Structures are given as structure tokens and as C-alpha cells.
Amino acid sequence: MIPAVIVFCYLAIVLYIGIFAFRRPGAASSPEDYFLAGRSLGPSVFLLSLFGTNMTAFTILGSAGHAFSNGIVTFGLMASASAFVIPLTLFFVGTRMWALGKRHGFMTPVQMFRDRWECGHIGTLIFALQAALLVPYIIIGVMGGGTALRAISGGFVPYWLGGAVVALVVMSYVFFGGMRGTAWVNTFQTILFLSFGAIALIVIARGMGGFPAAMQSLLASPETAPLLTRERISPWYFFSYTFIPLSTIAFPHITIFCLTARRMEQFRRTVIFYPLCILAIWLPCVFLGVAANAMTDVPRIEQKLEARHELAAAPSTMPADDRAALRRRAAGDDVVPIMLEQYAPLWLAGILGAGIMAAVMASDSQILALSTMFTEDVFAYYGGKARFGEAVQVHTGRLFVVILTVLAYLIALRAPQGIFDLAVQYAFSGYSALSPLLFAALFWKRSTKWGACAVALWVAAAVIYTARTPGALAWFGLTPVVPMTLISCLLMVVVSLMTKPPSAETVARYR
Numbered sequence: 001m002i003p004a005v006i007v008f009c010y011l012a013i014v015l016y017i018g019i020f021a022f023r024r025p026g027a028a029s030s031p032e033d034y035f036l037a038g039r040s041l042g043p044s045v046f047l048l049s050l051f052g053t054n055m056t057a058f059t060i061l062g063s064a065g066h067a068f069s070n071g072i073v074t075f076g077l078m079a080s081a082s083a084f085v086i087p088l089t090l091f092f093v094g095t096r097m098w099a100l101g102k103r104h105g106f107m108t109p110v111q112m113f114r115d116r117w118e119c120g121h122i123g124t125l126i127f128a129l130q131a132a133l134l135v136p137y138i139i140i141g142v143m144g145g146g147t148a149l150r151a152i153s154g155g156f157v158p159y160w161l162g163g164a165v166v167a168l169v170v171m172s173y174v175f176f177g178g179m180r181g182t183a184w185v186n187t188f189q190t191i192l193f194l195s196f197g198a199i200a201l202i203v204i205a206r207g208m209g210g211f212p213a214a215m216q217s218l219l220a221s222p223e224t225a226p227l228l229t230r231e232r233i234s235p236w237y238f239f240s241y242t243f244i245p246l247s248t249i250a251f252p253h254i255t256i257f258c259l260t261a262r263r264m265e266q267f268r269r270t271v272i273f274y275p276l277c278i279l280a281i282w283l284p285c286v287f288l289g290v291a292a293n294a295m296t297d298v299p300r301i302e303q304k305l306e307a308r309h310e311l312a313a314a315p316s317t318m319p320a321d322d323r324a325a326l327r328r329r330a331a332g333d334d335v336v337p338i339m340l341e342q343y344a345p346l347w348l349a350g351i352l353g354a355g356i357m358a359a360v361m362a363s364d365s366q367i368l369a370l371s372t373m374f375t376e377d378v379f380a381y382y383g384g385k386a387r388f389g390e391a392v393q394v395h396t397g398r399l400f401v402v403i404l405t406v407l408a409y410l411i412a413l414r415a416p417q418g419i420f421d422l423a424v425q426y427a428f429s430g431y432s433a434l435s436p437l438l439f440a441a442l443f444w445k446r447s448t449k450w451g452a453c454a455v456a457l458w459v460a461a462a463v464i465y466t467a468r469t470p471g472a473l474a475w476f477g478l479t480p481v482v483p484m485t486l487i488s489c490l491l492m493v494v495v496s497l498m499t500k501p502p503s504a505e506t507v508a509r510y511r
Contacts, residue, residue, distance in 0.1 A: 003341070004153035006350025007357055011169050014361070017188055018173020018181035031385075034178035034394050035107055035372040036260050041183055043266045049183040050257050050270060051277045052190035052358075053365040054086075054248055060193065060285050060356050061144050061333045067289030068332030069308070071227030074289065077241040079282035083275035085245035091271045093249045094258040096442045098267070100510070101259040109255045109438065110377040116441045116510060117449035118502045120381075126437070126456050127377045130252050133430040133463065134366055135408060137251075140427075141363025142167050142412035144333070151337030152353040163412055166357070170364045171405040174371075175398050179260060182364045189358035194277065196355025197284035200340065203352070204288060207343025211287070214294040224293050240479035247431035250438055253369035285336065292335040300338050304330050367404055371397040429466070433459045433484035436492045444496075445507050451496035455488045462487075 032038055041049070067074040097112070106112045110130070114123035145166025146159040157165075173181050205211045218224040226232050248254055261267065295301040307329035314323060337356060340349045375397040379385065385393045437455055440447035462484045466472045473480035501507070 002346040003350035003353050004149065004157060006347065007149065007152055007353045008165075010354035010357060011165065014185055014188070015169050015173055018177040018185045018364075031375070031380075031390050031393050031397075032107065033180070035368070035375070035397065036256070037179040037183055039102065039260055040262050041260045041266075042262060043269055045183055045187050046261050046266045047270045047273060048190040049186035050254070051274060052186035052193075052362055053253055053257055054251075055190070055193070055277075055281060055362055059281055060196075060336060061147060062140070063282060064285045064289035064292075064336045065332035065334075067286040068292050068304075068335050069330070071229070071232070072286060072290050073230045073233050073238075075282060075286040076230065077233075077238065078244065079278050079286070081242040082245040082248070083278045085242065086248045086278075087271040087274045089246065089249035090258070090267060090274070093438055093442060094255075095264055095267050097255055097258050097438075098261055098264055100442075104509075107256070107259065108373045108376045109252060110373060113437065113441055113452060114381075116502065116506065117447070117452055118506055119449035119452070122449050122453045122456070123377065123381075125453065127373055129430075129456050129460050130434070131370055131373065132460075133427055133434075134252060134370055135404075135411075137427040138363045138366045138370075138404065138408040139412045141170070141361065141366070142409050145357070145361065146412065147334045148337055148353065148356050151334040151341070152349070152356070154341060160413055163409055166361060167405050167409045170361055170367065171401060174364050174368050175401050179368060182368050183260065185364065186362065189361060190277075193355045193358040194280050196352055196358070197281050199348075200288065200336070200344075200352050200355070201284040203344045203348060204291070204339050207339075208291065208294070211291060214291045217294045218290070227290055227293060234477045236477040237479060240482050243432050243481045243485050244428045245432075246435040246485065247428045250431040250435040251366075251369075251427075252373055253365040255438070256369050256372055257365065288336050288339060289332060292332065292339060295339070295342070298338065298342055301335065304332060304335075363408075367401055367408075370404055371400045374400045429479070429481040429484060430459055430463045432481050433462065433488045435485070436488045440492050440496070442510070445510075446496055446501055447492060448496040448499045448501050450499040451492040451494075454491040454495040458488060458491055459484065 030038075063074055063078065097106075097109070100106060100112060104112075104115065106115070110123045110127045113126055114120060142163045146161075146163030149157045149162030149165065150159050153162075173185060177185070208214050215228065219228055230238065258267075292301055293305070296305065307326050311323070311326045311330055314326065337353060340352050344352060375384075375393050379396050380393060384396065434455065437452055440451065462473065462480070466480045466484075473483050475483055
């Protein structure tokens with residue numbers, strides 16, 4: 001119970017930082033201050049909070065869980081491409097969004113789309129699609145909280161209670177602190193979970209008798225040796241994952257976060273240090289996930305390995321509920337907390353468990369982003385701000401935070417998929433396919449609202465189709481994200497060339 005107590009103390013500190021420590025007196029009634037921290041974040045806070053915003057439960061728990069099942073190739077699939085693509089998109093797209101937001105007062109990407117393409121209800125369609133695709137990412141945070149607290153407490157805190165605690169803490173400091181509180185919490189949490197990787201690697205390595213021995217044991221078994229290579233992953237499947245990082249700049253919470261920087265020069269430091277931060281957190285997590293396969297003497301790891309074997313040998317006629325139950329038993333999302341419990345002293349396991357929670361709780365920015373989008377793109381756009389004022393707009397945003405968090409928690413209680421799979425299937429693939437909207441709006445003068453509408457409708461249909469039809473759009477060994485993104489680009493070009501462009505005056509304002 002000592003690790004769980006330390007984690008709960010950490011949650012109390014986070015709650016204090018988010019609610020009380022960094023709010024400006026009298027500024028809560030201003031939408032720009034509540035939703036964008038007054039566009040005043042400094043360089044260090046901007047870098048750490050932007051990175052922390054993008055490193056969720058998917059990073060520590062999801063990557064380790066995926067590596068537990070698929071091996072070291074997890075690092076190549078996600079971290080390598082992300083370290084190259086994400087900084088480039090921040091440099092080219094993020095800085096352009098910051099400049100336009102500063103010039104025209106935009107607070108959300110949909111506001112920019114509406115102004116750039118002279119559209120109204122099409123902007124609402126894009127908002128609805130972005131919101132629907134972001135909810136699974138928020139659910140991941142709740143799932144990660146439940147999984148981590150259950151593992152850290154040794155099962156004393158059940159999954160449903162752990163998820164509820166994390167959801168309540170995040171909801172509270174987002175509700176009261178807005179973007180300023182969220183940014184400072186993310187800064188604190190990023191420092192914590194960046195420190196976690198190296199310390200956890202050293203402690204667990206000593207407990208296991210050294211990683212070389214663990215790797216040799218995996219290599220000696222024909223069953224686990226492929227975990228140390230890329231041989232089970234085809235080149236085309238591997239290539240597909242270079243499209244996934246395009247989703248980062250298309251995520252509304254990342255685009256909105258780009259608007260919070262005080263000066264454009266702050267992007268320079270972010271572009272330089274972002275790849276190093278990815279290396280610092282992804283490499284230890286993936287390595288620990290692979291090494292967990294050598295812990296056959298730990299009952300909970302052994303149960304997962306047995307469930308994996310049963311799943312591999314299961315007949316195609318196995319009922320869906322039984323197959324889902326086996327997947328849950330075999331899932332490796334909690335292997336890192338289990339390793340800490342096994343090899344770290346109780347007090348250190350608690351501190352490192354707090355590092356895991358730091359990454360898990362990064363869903364705060366997604367919740368705030370959806371609240372910002374709802375109040376600006378729906379409430380304010382359709383007359384709510386003009387009728388009721390800015391104070392009511394902020395209160396509406398806070399109410400939306402509560403509703404969204406409760407909804408995500410209820411869905412998380414029934415979600416059967418692992419954290420990695422849930423993120424890739426919905427959030428990453430969908431937003432990667434939406435990225436042509438940003439590139440076209442910012443860099444192609446001839447793009448039109450009808451091209452944007454075609455892209456939005458295609459992505460919505462593709463996500464629904466791939467969710468209902470396993471293996472759909474997986475052409476030539478590629479993952480669905482590749483055809484989804486390429487067809488989005490094609491639709492934007494073809495439909496835009498066939499329809500009337502925006503007025504010359506509007507295009508001129510985006511030069």
C-alpha cells in the first residue's frame with residue numbers, strides 16, 4: 001500500500017498546482033486567459049507542457065504493453081518516425097498557426113478554417129468529427145489511470161476506482177485552472193516522467209540481474225527471439241507508421257497549445273529538444289516492455305503469457321466475448337508497474353509510480369481543448385457569447401469539461417482494447433487523415449471549403465468502416481492510415497479544383 005499512498009500524495013500535489021498555484025486573480029472570466037493562458041506561456045513551460053501534452057498513457061503504458069507483445073520493433077514503429085516528423089510539423093505548421101492566431105485572434109483550428117474557407121456549417125462538421133476522434137484519446141487517459149493504480153496498489157485499488165480518481169483529479173484542475181493550470185501541471189509532470197525512464201531502467205535492471213541475461217534468455221527461445229528483431233513486421237507495415245506522426249499537429253489540443261506561446265522564437269527550442277525528449281521516455285519504456293517477457297517467475301506476467309498462448313491457439317469459432325476476455329488477460333499495459341512492484345523498494349516504487357501517473361494524466365489538455373472548441377466553435381459561433389457574455393462562455397466551457405470527463409470514464413469501463421490499439425485505430429489514424437486540412441488551409445491558396453468538406457466526410461466514413469470491418473483498407477500490407485491519408489489529399493485537390501475558391505481578399509490575408 002505504500003506505493004499507492006505516495007501516488008495519492010502526488011495526485012494531491014497536482015491538484016493543488018492546477019487549481020490554486022498558477023491562476024491570475026480576476027482573469028478567470030476572460031475566455032482567452034482561461035482557454036489559452038492569455039497567449040503568454042514562457043519558453044520552458046511551453047516546451048515541457050507541449051511535450052507532456054502529447055505524451056499520454058499511450059507512451060509509458062501503451063508502448064510498454066505493445067513492446068511486451070510485439071518486441072523491440074515498437075520503438076521503430078512510433079518513436080523513430082515521431083522524432084523526425086513531429087518537430088518538422090511544429091516548425092512549419094505550428095509557427096504559422098501561432099502567427100495567424102496572434103494576427104486574427106483565433107483560439108481554435110475550426111475558427112481558422114471558417115475564416116480561411118468562408119464557411120460556417122462545414123466548420124461545425126469538422127468540429128464534430130474532431131471531437132468524436134479525440135474522445136478515444138481521452139478514454140485512454142482514464143484507462144491508463146485505472147490500469148496504473150490497480151497495478152501500483154497490487155490490486156487493492158480496483159480498475160474502476162483508479163479510473164474514477166484520475167478522472168476526478170484531472171477534471172478538477174482543468175475545471176478551475178484552465179490552460180494556465182493545465183500547462184503548469186504538464187510542466188511538473190513532464191519533468192517527473194522524463195526522470196522516471198532512466199531511474200526505472202536502472203532499478204529494474206539491477207533487480208533482474210542485468211538486462212544482458214534477460215535478453216540472452218529471450219534470444220535463446222525460438223518463441224521469444226523474434227521479439228528482439230523486426231522480422232515479424234513487413235516493410236510496408238513498418239512504412240505505414242511514418243504517417244502516424246502527422247496526427248500530432250492535427251490534434252486540436254496540440255494546435256491550440258501552439259497558440260499559447262508568448263513569442264515565435266520559443267518554437268526553435270521546442271523543435272531542437274523534442275526528439276531528445278522522445279528518446280528519453282520511449283527507449284526505456286519499450287525496452288522494459290520487451291524485458292518483461294523474461295519474467296516467467298512472476299505470477300502476473302506468467303498469466304499474461306499463458307493468455308497470449310491461449311489466444312494464439314484459439315479457434316476462429318471462439319465467441320467474441322471469450323476472445324475479448326483473453327485479450328484483456330494478455331494485455332501488457334500494466335507490465336511496467338508490475339516490474340516496479342517486483343524489483344523496486346516500496347518507497348521508490350511509489351515515486352516511480354507517480355512518474356507513470358504523470359504521463360497517464362496528460363489527457364487534461366485534450367479535455368480542455370474540446371471544451372475550448374465547443375465554447376468557441378459552437379456556443380460563441382451560434383450566438384451564445386453575444387447573448388450571455390464572456391463569463392457565461394467560460395462557465396459553459398467548465399460544464400463541458402465535467403460532461404466530457406464523465407462520458408470518457410463510463411466508456412473506459414467497457415473498453416475491451418489495449419491502450420496502443422485504441423489510440424492507433426481511432427485517434428492517430430483519423431487525425432493523420434485530417435492533417436491535409438491544415439496543410440491546405442495554410443499553404444495552398446486554391447483550397448476550398450468543399451474540398452475540406454469532402455475530406456471530413458471521407459475520414460468519418462473511413463473510421464466507421466474500419467471500426468466495423470476488421471482488416472478494412474489494409475491494402476498491400478499497409479495499415480489503414482496510409483490509404484486514408486492519401487485519399488484525403490486526393491479529395492482535397494480534386495474537389496478544390498472543381499469548386500469556387502474563396503475571395504481574393506480572404507486569400508490575401510493568409511499570405
